[in-house]
Amino acid sequence: MVTDLxxxxxxxxxxxxxxxxxxxxxxxxxxxxAATLAGAFTNTVFGFILAYTxxxxxxxxxxxxxxxxxxxxxxxxxxxxxxVTVAVWGGxxxxxxxxxxxxxxxAVDLYRPVDFxxxxxxxxxxxxxxxxxxxxxxPTLAGALVFHTRLPRSPYVWAVFLLSVLxxxxxxxxxxxxxxxxxxxxxxxxxxxSVMLVVAMFFSxxxxxxxxxxxxxxxxxxxxxxxxxxQIPTDLFLERRTGGAVLSGLAFQVVWAVLLLAAGxxxxxxxxxxxxxxxx
Amino acid sequence: xxxxxxxxxxSWWLIAGMWTRSIMSYRASFALMLGANLAxxxxxxxxxxxxxxxxxxxxxxxxxxxxFLYGTSAFALGTANLLVGxxxxxxxxxxxxxxxxxxxxxxxxxxxxxAERFSLRRLGRPIQxxxxxxxxxxxLPADWTADRVLLVPVLLICGTVIFSAIxxxxxxLQFWWGEAKELQNSFTYGGATLLHYPPxxxxxxLVAGVVxxxxxxxxxxxxxxxxxxxxxxxxxxxAFQYASPLAAALCVLAAGYAWRAGLxxxxxxxx
Numbered sequence: 001m002v003t004d005l006x007x008x009x010x011x012x013x014x015x016x017x018x019x020x021x022x023x024x025x026x027x028x029x030x031x032x033x034a035a036t037l038a039g040a041f042t043n044t045v046f047g048f049i050l051a052y053t054x055x056x057x058x059x060x061x062x063x064x065x066x067x068x069x070x071x072x073x074x075x076x077x078x079x080x081x082x083x084v085t086v087a088v089w090g091g092x093x094x095x096x097x098x099x100x101x102x103x104x105x106x107a108v109d110l111y112r113p114v115d116f117x118x119x120x121x122x123x124x125x126x127x128x129x130x131x132x133x134x135x136x137x138x139p140t141l142a143g144a145l146v147f148h149t150r151l152p153r154s155p156y157v158w159a160v161f162l163l164s165v166l167x168x169x170x171x172x173x174x175x176x177x178x179x180x181x182x183x184x185x186x187x188x189x190x191x192x193x194s195v196m197l198v199v200a201m202f203f204s205x206x207x208x209x210x211x212x213x214x215x216x217x218x219x220x221x222x223x224x225x226x227x228x229x230x231q232i233p234t235d236l237f238l239e240r241r242t243g244g245a246v247l248s249g250l251a252f253q254v255v256w257a258v259l260l261l262a263a264g265x266x267x268x269x270x271x272x273x274x275x276x277x278x279x280x
Numbered sequence: 281x282x283x284x285x286x287x288x289x290x291s292w293w294l295i296a297g298m299w300t301r302s303i304m305s306y307r308a309s310f311a312l313m314l315g316a317n318l319a320x321x322x323x324x325x326x327x328x329x330x331x332x333x334x335x336x337x338x339x340x341x342x343x344x345x346x347x348f349l350y351g352t353s354a355f356a357l358g359t360a361n362l363l364v365g366x367x368x369x370x371x372x373x374x375x376x377x378x379x380x381x382x383x384x385x386x387x388x389x390x391x392x393x394x395a396e397r398f399s400l401r402r403l404g405r406p407i408q409x410x411x412x413x414x415x416x417x418x419x420l421p422a423d424w425t426a427d428r429v430l431l432v433p434v435l436l437i438c439g440t441v442i443f444s445a446i447x448x449x450x451x452x453l454q455f456w457w458g459e460a461k462e463l464q465n466s467f468t469y470g471g472a473t474l475l476h477y478p479p480x481x482x483x484x485x486l487v488a489g490v491v492x493x494x495x496x497x498x499x500x501x502x503x504x505x506x507x508x509x510x511x512x513x514x515x516x517x518x519a520f521q522y523a524s525p526l527a528a529a530l531c532v533l534a535a536g537y538a539w540r541a542g543l544x545x546x547x548x549x550x551x
Contacts (some may be wrong), residue, residue, distance in 0.1 A: 032459060034457060034458070034459040034460070035459035035461070035462065038457075038459060038460055038461070038462040038463040039462045041462070041463060041466060042462045042463065042465050042466040042470065045466035045470045046466070046470055046473065048486070049470060049473050049474045049477075049482075050473075052477070052481050052482045052483070052486075053331075053338070053477050053481060055481065056338050056339045056477070056480075056481035057331050057334065057335060057338060060334075060335035060337060060338065061334050061335050064334055190313075191309070191312050191313065191316065194313070194316040194317075194320065195316055195319075197320060198316070198319050198320050198323060201323060202323060202326070207323065207324070207327045208327050208330055208331070212330060212331075212333075212334065213330065214330065214333050
């Protein structure tokens, strides 16, 4: 094993390490089978309720927001499938970090020979991979069986969608990482977290597609980072974005991902300078 | 029987009071959390209002009528969550073995578990619900006969009892299936979301399911049909619109039975 490691160039070691971290997180979440099943059931129940409300709305106003009725219903099922994957509610690595703030283990994390931000990003990607499979497939299937949904035929659209989900997870990570780091200054990020939850649920398009927002809300919502979480991947799935709009959608996600990760990096540097480790 | 009930309520009261005093030592934090809770729980009504920016009827119901459904459903769920919602931590207690501590204390276990971590910030949802209910009552063109007026408080109380029974009944599943916490959410929070919208927009099977299966329709749908003078989409006898107290009583019986069966099935982890 040791010789094996020595033969590799250093960047490859790093890639292997992060892959191992992500795989570990994937496996860790996959042990909560019963809870995952219960969660997928809940997503499906909410999917049914909300799909009927959308049907009623689109019956009253066909073609509202540029969605036809089957696109509107599919919107609900895709967003329910993504809810936990992109952690619109918050959570995932955030719960772990919060617990480590409480116990003081956060200081240990900072002294690990692995980058703090990279470590948690890798665990969150592993978690998201598991949740996409476990909590995405059941609601999507249930929706497709009972309602007139619109699933993409072309494998190209599926590939673009999956890439967009990956970027959505990174943007979501960027946001949650910043919230978590406030723990260094506030000791408890619970308050900020609940405020972020409201903002994220609303501006991600989770409750209502952003294109239905009236007035100035409709103007600012599409440029905020939360649009990268649900609205963009779902619109790509529904093929509402085609041609150049596919690229601009992905570019929007990439820009926010880079900006948020950079901000997280800066905050991390400030925070590590502030940490005082108590002996013992 | 009566003595037992009194002792249960007193235990609940004492424990809830203890948690309230402990939370009130951080007043600013409490105010913030209550505010956040109000904002979070108002969000689904904001979505309804946004929907009504694009239409003036949803399933044939106007915004004030849906506001009535929203207010009553949110009030019942919110109050039930305030009173007994802590019970959903049962699975964690079983897993970590702390349920044993609860069982050996000289107070009824159910009362303890319902009051544990009692949090006044959960008042956010009932407060917001009352505001929306009050608005809808003034905006409704209903014909306020005596029985309709009387049905409103009856509905609020029975709805709270039904949701409380669902919270407790759902939590008892965790005796057998420790990770069933989220399953309960689909009946409580999912159920409340269902009841925000008029029954006319859902498939008839679904409506029948919440009349005869999990009796959520008795929380507000059925009495609301009478209060608002709306036709019943599945054509049940009128008696159903007055039957909420009966449904609530049956729910309490079922939840109580499930709770006892659960306790009997419980084996400590030995930790």
